[in-house]
Amino acid sequence: MSIKVVELFAGVGGFRLGLEGWNGKSASSNYTKDLKSNYEVVWSNQWEPSTSIQHANLVYKDKWQGANHCGDDIDTIASNEVSDTKVDSNIPDHDLLVGGFPCQDYSVAGVNTNGIEGKKGVLWWNIHRILEVKRPKFILLENVDRLLKSPVNKRGRDFAILLATLSDLGYDVEWKVINAADYGMPQRRRRVFIFGAHKASGLTIEEGVDWISQNSVLGKSFPSQIKGDRKAFELKGSAVEISNDFVHGKFYNCGSMVGRNILTFDYTPKPDNNINYSDFGSLKDVLIDHGKVGDEFFVDSKKVLKTPIIKEQKPSISLSYLQMNSRDEAVLLTELDKWKYLKGRKAEKRVSSKGAFYYTEGPLSLSDDINLPSRTIITSEGGSGASRFKHLVELEKDVLYRRLTPLELERLNMFPDNHTKHERVTDAKRAFFMGNALVVGIVERIGVVLSKCIKESQDKSALQHLSESEN
Known part of the structure; x- marks a missing residue:
């Protein structure tokens, strides 16, 4: 048949x-x-x-x-x-x-x-x-x-x-x-x-x-x-x-x-x-050896920003992963600080044509629990920039984390390893594919x-x- x-x-x-x-x-x-x-x-x-x-x-x-x-x-x-x-x-x-x-x-x-x-x-x-x-x-x-x-x-x-x-x-x-x-x-x-x-x-x-x-x-x-x-x-x-x-x-x-x-x-x-619906059942099952992951996927607390980033906050807010200074500002000094800020609770002061207001977001976990199935892959999963919604795997608490590689994203969608690898396709585009895939x-x-x-x-x-x- x-x-x-x-x-x-x-x-x-x-x-x-x-x-x-x-x-x-x-x-x-x-x-x-x-x-x-x-x-x-x-x-x-x-x-x-x-x-x-x-x-x-x-x-x-x-x-x-x-x-x-x-x-x-x-x-x-x-x-x-x-x-x-x-x-x-x-x-x-x-x-x-x-x-x-x-x-x-x-x-x-x-x-x-x-x-x-x-x-x-x-x-x-x-x-x-x-x-x-x-x-x-x-x-x-x-x-x-x-x-x-x-x-x-x-x-x-x-x-x-x-x-x-x-x-x-x-x-x-x-x-x-x-x-x-x-x-x-x-x-x-x-x-x-x-x-x-x-x-x-x-x-x-x-x-x-x-x-x-x-x-x-x-x-x-x-x-x-x-x-x-x-x-x-x-x-x-x-x-x-x-x-x-x-x-x-x-x-x-x-x-x-x-x-x-x-x-x-x-x-x-x-x-x-x-x-047996799948041999892989959790995020941990799809991870490759950290030693085989390129440097661009790591988020290191020792990587200092060229210029600190200042984010003014509502005085009553308590940030999830960062401390505010005496002027009610979140001060981001490292690459990891950017991730902590984006994934954490915040009430950021912003200004529109109608005047000043506070943009609020609730807290998300900084890193993903590798013992559970992963969160949903989104199309913006690729690229090294800090993000509220990208996955992070914790290697050393408050010190070292890393993003997921294209191969790991493929495994989360149960594709063959390196299925999307192509000389004309970037890692960010490969992640985009998996954000769109079933x-x-x-x-x-x-x-x-x-x-x-x-x-x-x-x-x-x-x-x-x-x-x-x-x-």
Whole structure:
């Protein structure tokens, strides 16, 4: 059984690694054990707007040399301005469409002769266009979890538009917000995964709490049980009407849509103890020997700034890691002081056109607990500059710390070591890739379960056909 895949918004290939593995090995084993995969990526696309050098494409093409990979703007390949015939010829036939698309404003402007008219530059409509023409049996998409409650002034509207348009194309859908760390993976990273099956695919998506929690593709992949209230309603109206008048509020962290019937609820994770979701489970597991780390990653209290930095504070404030002088000022003398200041409690005096005010922030831990899964990687993780949100590992308290290397960031997302290393790609850009990437182990687990579900569905269909022919 071969499952042909199209990968959109491919980045540096997280979906592909999860489905195909790397050199036949699995992400869950840190690429030491075999992964028997039925998946074949037959076409992929990655294009970053507003940049002259397509760095992600450089990495992708380097890792999958000879792959049918396209680096053109997806709007020129599949949009309302491209005919059905052209879209069909641009993109190969496939069984499964995957992609991590941006969270944007999905509001519908109207419907014209070319189909639904969404806001220009919103990439969901490119996915919709491909589904409209190609009708793959399955879809697996990834997004930030705020998609379920966006926009602020009409909670849940954006996700409702996605669900309605998928239903109109013949897909039933299930979704689940998955925190990788809840299932033994080394990073606390929450993302919503959306799985859809076309009504003609032979794979059935059902309603019901138990089915969604334990027996669906996502439920079997990441078992759970209901927590709190549930919400059920029918998603009525056209995409335009839903865009204008959606009133049901935010969607919960998992659920299903069968036809236009919605069931959604929050859940408590219930990992299967018989499954090894990842060989790496904490920050400590991904760290390399400190002696092999370049000097640029170390933050040393002995590194004195050329010019002290003075930050005036509200008199009543108590700083977390620094002392104020008699003039209620934080005085930063070393490189480490900058990190302490940014990560600590503060009430910094600032001046705007309306006058002086105090900008306040609460305290964060100066260093990360290496015995726990890491905090979420962000796109600004790279670069040597001090930051409130970058990771720091403590080597000697109040004396020596270090940032995470690109290789360690790759491991936190369960990529192969040095997957993003390229002569034209900086360490900061490599960190940016990982801030945008998904946790590969999640895709791998879903892929394994989906493959089994497809086979079971095909076997059931074959038996039914045999029985009917005998009768």
